[in-house]
Amino acid sequence: MSIKKILITFSKKIFEEREKNFYSNRLDLHGKTVSMVIEALTQKGWDCHQLNVDVPLAELVPSLSNQNANFVFNLAVCSAEIYDQAFLPSLLDALNIPYLGSNSTIHSFCLDRSLTKLSLRGIGIPTTSSIQWSPGDLLPDSLAYPYIIKSRFRNYCLKLSSDSIVNDQESLLKKAEEVFNQTGEKVLIEKFVEGREMVIGLWGNGNNPEVLPIMELNLSREKPLYDAEIESKKGYVDDISCPAKLSDEHKTMLESMAIKIFRELNLKDFSTFHLIFDQKENLPLFFEINALPLLHYKHSAFPEMCSHRGVDYRSMVQKLLQIAMERIRHERN
Structure with missing residues (x-):
């Protein structure tokens, strides 16, 4: 052979x-x-x-x-x-x-934060409220601060930080103009929700993708959100809980929502989803879909979730290959 x-x-x-x-x-x-x-x-x-x-x-x-x-x-x-x-x-x-992994259409869609939110709403998955803005656009008369300012398109060069959170119109416009000048694209003004930030990972294909242990981030609340600085310094290894401490009801709800997203949006092989669990409303709000999770050893979320499932790094890589090859054989038949 x-x-x-x-x-x-x-x-x-x-x-x-x-x-x-x-x-x-x-x-x-x-x-x-x-x-x-x-x-x-x-x-x-x-x-x-x-x-x-x-x-x-x-x-x-x-x-x-x-x-x-x-x-x-x-x-x-x-x-x-x-x-x-x-x-x-x-x-x-x-x-x-x-x-x-997924095809280019899915990647493009997942990199577009606005399309991601529209699609989540379309399949009945709750997400954080937001508006798009560019210079010259009028803001709504009444905004319930705080908000977080994001580029419409996710980009490895553009990092979120605590400075992205704004509490009044003056700081909102200043930050939004800064992001617009960096990207030349409409800016996403997203409601900032305080709550438990979590990541859900899945792998597989077809009707039964497997949900990995749910991870909660930023337990110490060192900052109001898990930002680029925390990711660089702590990764998804320190100041996390995996599996997250959830009631059976909430765990089942999150897993069901994650499977629905994976299947309805036709993701392939593996993915991670970020969400805020709004404890005031008792509601998970999904806000990011990653169709190509990072796999940095002893740092990234996906391999750490696998580790908490009892799957070491080499076995994870081999399993991902197996999942992809099974999908390809099925597609070709």
């Missing part, structure tokens, strides 16, 4: 930047994520090759097409120097190379 070839695609520059921040006090973990992915797949008999996809498009296309790979284990949130995570799946589809 011939050994099949697999590409591990990632942005070298972004990986190095993130590892510098994530593992500032753990130099032994630098490079560990990609090396463990390779180890896990090699154990299963695959011929593994790394491919940095953050290169000019004229270089990327032949690099992919000339590899003759049977599968791509995709870790790339950016490719061809300027494109977001939706681009590489589109290119792989054009080259007829199967890959881990």
